[in-house]
Amino acid sequence: MQSKILGGRYHIVNELASGAFGKTYLAEDRHRPGNPVCVVKQLIPQVVNQITLRLFNTEAEILEKLGNHDRIPRLFAHFQENQEFYLVQEFISGHNLEEELPPSQQWSEDRVIHLLREILEVLTFVHQQNAIHRDIKPENIRRRQDGKIVLIDFGAVKQIGTQVANATISPISPNTISVGTPGYMPSEQRNGKPRFSSDVYAVGMIGIQALTGIYPYLLPEDADAEIIWRNRANVSSDLADVLDKMVRYDFRQRYLSAVEALVAIMALVTPVSPSNRTNLLDQCRLLVEFKRYEEAIKCYEDAIISQPNSHEAWCERGKTLGELQRYSEALASCEKAVQIKPDYADAWNGKGEALYDLGRYEEAIAAYDRAIEIKPDDAILWHNKGNALYSLQRYAKAIAAYDRAIEIKPDDAIVWNFKGLALYFLKRYAEAIAAYDRAIEIEPDHATAWCNKGVVLYYDLQRHEEAIAAFERAIEIEPDYSIARKLHSLAKSRLMA
Secondary structure, eight states: OTTOEETTTEEEEEEEEEETTEEEEEEEETTSTTOOEEEEEEEOOSSOSHHHHHHHHHHHHHHHHHTTSTTSOOEEEEEEETTEEEEEEEOOOEEEGGGGOOTTOOOOHHHHHHHHHHHHHHHHHHHHTTOOOOOOSGGGEEEETTSOEEEOOOTHHHHHHHHHHHHHHOTTSOOOSOOSOTTTOOHHHHTTOOOHHHHHHHHHHHHHHHHHOSOGGGSOBOTTSOBOOGGGSOOOHHHHHHHHHHTOSSGGGSOSSHHHHHHHHHTTSOOOOHHHHHHHHHHHHHHHHTTOHHHHHHHHHHHHHHOTTOHHHHHHHHHHHHHTTOHHHHHHHHHHHHHHOTTOHHHHHHHHHHHHHTTOHHHHHHHHHHHHHHOTTOHHHHHHHHHHHHHTTOHHHHHHHHHHHHHHOTTOHHHHHHHHHHHHHTTOHHHHHHHHHHHHHHOTTOHHHHHHHHHIIIIISOOHHHHHHHHHHHHHHOTTOHHHHHHHHHHHHHHHO
């Protein structure tokens, strides 16, 4: 490959690495002043088809987003040439972490904590982008010339290779080819099912390697497949406990993502003052108010890092994750808030909302009931419980919950509308109409209530002219209301027949 020009501009200088699915080269960009060096990653898939192309473009999009972090290489280009795929990334001048971890050299605890914090800070950003590195090891962590840690060589290219290989075997078979490095790769990743906590495992093993001076694959395991290492290191029980949790054999017993591990590491360091935390939470809430949810999540995670036992930050982070439809993460965050403060009704409500969005309605009701025990006069809790009962088709009980919400807050149009729906399914049509009318009285531009009223008038009461008028009002409020438009057309056809 030496002396070859790729993409009409990238002159290959030498080969940096070679693997089963591709190669990595150092290259010069001949189209930029000074011909700066860059890294070119070549993917050589077994099969080139639409699956390959889609995976390649998807991974390139992920790397493009990740490159916005100042400690992740930027993606300069991606292209296809001669049935092969190429990624062009920023070259990070410096040295790999493996040079700092020679065998038998043991780091101090403070130095290891600092390293773990640096790695996890970058990895938190990666996980916030819903990406998994998949191949964290000392060779893929560079110490930049300014001393900062940089994460390189994401498992993207290898992941494309494995997915394409598997798709070639059977388009419906699960991944069976693992991406990662022995010693730093946990069991679920060896089985082709990496998670955020798989990256956490790898970082934990690097910390253990630094403390013991022993390569991870040389460390023994106990009968439960847990790593035996404490007797090889001079380490406090606090740090050892954190590392043990990071490298649990069962991924469900580890920290779920980098931010949780980072919180645990930061708890070993002196936290900032409560007043600073309060100001930070106010900033987070302002971001939520402006619906800048991604930024708000990062803000809450900063607050959690500075104050790991802030039940408010964990709860509000969970609710914000729910806004982004990341329901499993939302549930975990609210559960953490409940663990910290068991009588925190907002966290129980947040847990209930996440369970509801996951379709786990019975568990949602149990969470709402616990919240109601703490705050019995909270209309939102009764409303949410009513929605869960409604989803289980327990309409009479749902109406009872809605009535309690209305008793507390009589002018909530949304609750009146839901009560109307529950009454409709119990075939109590006159009462349903009355509930919709009350919702409309409170909120005249409630398009859904107008449409729902039209449904009862059209299908069940055969009052077609009134139904048409209701649908027309819904369309007037929301011109793109497709269901109202279809029903309006049906009602007019019936009337003219």
